[in-house]
Amino acid sequence: MTTVLSIMLGVLVVVAITALTGYFVAQEFGYMAVDRSRLKARATAGDAGAERALAITRRTSFMLSGAQLGITVTGLLVGYVAEPMIGNGIGVLLGGVGVPSAVGVAIGTVLALLFATVVQMVFGELFPKNLAIAEPEPVARALALSTAIYLKLFGWLIWLFDQASVLLLKALRIEPVHDVEHAATPRDLEAIIDESRDSGDLPEELSTLLDRVLDFTDRTARAAMIPRPHVASVSADETVGHLVEIMASGHSRLPVLGNGADDVVGVICLRDVLALEGRDLDAIRVAAVMRKAVLVPASLPLPAVLHQLREADDEFACVVDEYGGLAGVVTMEDIAEELVGEITDEHDPEGEDEATIGDGDWTVPGTLHIDEVERLLDHDMPEGDYQTISGLVIAELQRLPEPGDAVIVTLPRPSGADDDEPDPRLSVTVLTVDRRVPETVRLAWADASDQDSPSAAEVRA
Template sequence: MMSTVLSIGLGILVVFLITVATGYFVAQEFGYMAVDRSRLRARASAGDAGAKRALGITNRTSFMLSGAQLGITVTALLVGYVAEPLIGEGIGELLGGVGVPAGVGAAIGITLALLFSTVVQMVFGELFPKNLAIARPEPVARALALSTGIYLKIFGPVIWLFDQAAILLLKLARIEPVEDVQHAATPRDLESIIAESKQSGDLPAELSTLLDRTLDFHESTAGHAMIPRPEVTTVEEGDPVSRVVELMASDHSRFPVLGDGVDDIVGVICLRDVLALGDRDLEHVKVSEVARPTVMVPASLPLPGVLDQLREANEEFACVVDEYGGLAGVITTEDLAEELVGEIADEHTPEEEVPAHLDGEGSYLVPGALHIDEVERLIEHDLPEGDYETLGGLVIHELHRLPEVGDTLELALPRPTSAHDDDPDMALTLRVSSVQRHVPHTVEVRLHESGAEEKAEEVRA
């Protein structure tokens, strides 16, 4: 009897010891997959030996995973090999001692042994080390680095053999194997990460918006960020400089200079050029005498390229030219800055050029010239894609005509990829509040659940 109890106790102890080994390999597997390599690099650069060793292991992810899988498989088999003879047979003998038939006792013993070993393996060998490694990947990776390196070195030939067999199968399936897991993120990946971090509250809304704009900056073009031609004040080369001084009272300090036509850009004149004239009679000084060459950029040029050209020319102003050679607009360093930080409003900025909250959640009075991406950030929802740059362009696109004050339309918004099945579909109601130069100047925008407007009308009726 005593020997049987000791056999069961020994079996339980051995199962726990083997389970610890299983947990080691599971922690190895998840720890090195979840660890932040940039943090390891920073620690390694600071002289942390554990981080340096862990970083070396992450550079052989596929080999490490093969080693971890080998360890998990072998230890799982050992648990079954030990549990049945030491625990199962022992329980069967104890049950036989109290009158249970030998066959029944053996069956019960094996069942209890397998149940016990399975629970221990799942909880202590799989789930606990997995959750620990995911919750604390960096400490786990650093702590296991030395022993993992030794293990991979000792059992390297065996691991390599199994690894090569798997690689051969992949190649037969015409799949190219990789040694390391790709940790680099595309701009689209970063956008998703930023959106998820903002939604979870891990990233402040202001910072997430700044990061989002920064990612968009490299894809945006001069045509996107420019002040469009209808809003640009120009002067002709034959005008007196006194005309420029009059225009400067309207808050502008730089003006494109035109020659024989509206698309003949001959230069630019700015405030410092006028000030350099000193006491000269500005009525008798022609703009052509003062104008200097201007930076010219195509409308399709990405904003980083615009910034490079302005920096090389030591200028803050450029004329944007369309594909037909005409003046499409102008762009300044302030416009480039606004692509990163949003509208920079000062005492000269009209109130109607800045989005304003209206009564009711999700309701705004928005400038028609506001870019679509800024509208999306304002309502925190994607808008339908189309051949337009601004909110006013969206209204015209949907109306199929030039708008009038009071025109109202409702847009069904695309469903976010992260939306749950029970999340309602959203819609956007747009009402033209004012019109200027035949296009929407200000638009009332209201975000609501799809169909909510009709229900509200029915209630009011």
């Protein structure tokens, strides 16, 4: 009876120590997986548990050291308890049925260690780990008070082990990190968005919007502007009467030019013209009605362009290139289109900037930005000194294109692709030309036969 009680007591002690191991494992994974922003919101709302948990996440490295110390000590204790209390007890019981003592003790030791290992793995490691990953916030909040007490009581010991590891890292010329970075870089966010879209957790439209938001801060006025060849303008010496005829085509704002095509002296707005109702418009010069132009450099990031427009309480800016010439104009609508895609109003020709999806190919306007091409194909494009798919074609042909010209573009290999996989290749064919540059192009995945086409120039990324 005493032997049976000893075995049962050993089992209870192993289970109790395993519960402690599970406690430290839950600490380790719970505080690593918890969303700090959610904890901060709860703490601001007055949740004491969230506030304590948030304080612990600010000492992630120290907390991990404490959890590892607890896991190591409890793991050693299980082995120390299981063999004498359970193994020897089983050996005694086996000896009572005629099993030799040495054999009985060996069998008992193996069974005790096997039992302790299974219990430790399932209930001390895997279960608390999966629980903490599945419900990190409730686990972190529930363990916050006890974790804080544990770190305070054994902080000196944890500090000693921490300092020993720091000295070892410095001896290897590695700078130790005292907290685990939870912030995500833009590249991390892009990867998260791609994975969420591919898994179906994020709708296609929302993932595209988030992609554009991440790209927005890196885009410049040059990327969003209406280029100069497509900009209507008016001379400062023109009469307002003639200006009305120009504005009848759908323009509500126009840059006003002085001496030459690059001399921007102001901007004329439709509402300023409408304010002249009742007066002789043919007797008034545009220079007398125009307002000061908002001028921005072509390299200015879009958030800064938006800030300047807001400060000027305007919706229209003239973009100036590095030589001081007029590169184009940018409006609030153009900036909004960088976030939400093409916005068509009653003045835009129907379907002018829309991509047409065919059977394995895409017909797109030449002005389509490279970023939008990447989203359309769900694949990276080669980097180069161009903004649009039209610019890519011209850069690779090294001349102005003609209808029917084509290039074969070898695209960057996706990360994680096997070495034996063929490089992805894209065929870009010029369909129509306007102002000597591609107006529409057709995109299609290239096969092996395309490389032999005499009209296709092969381009490598």
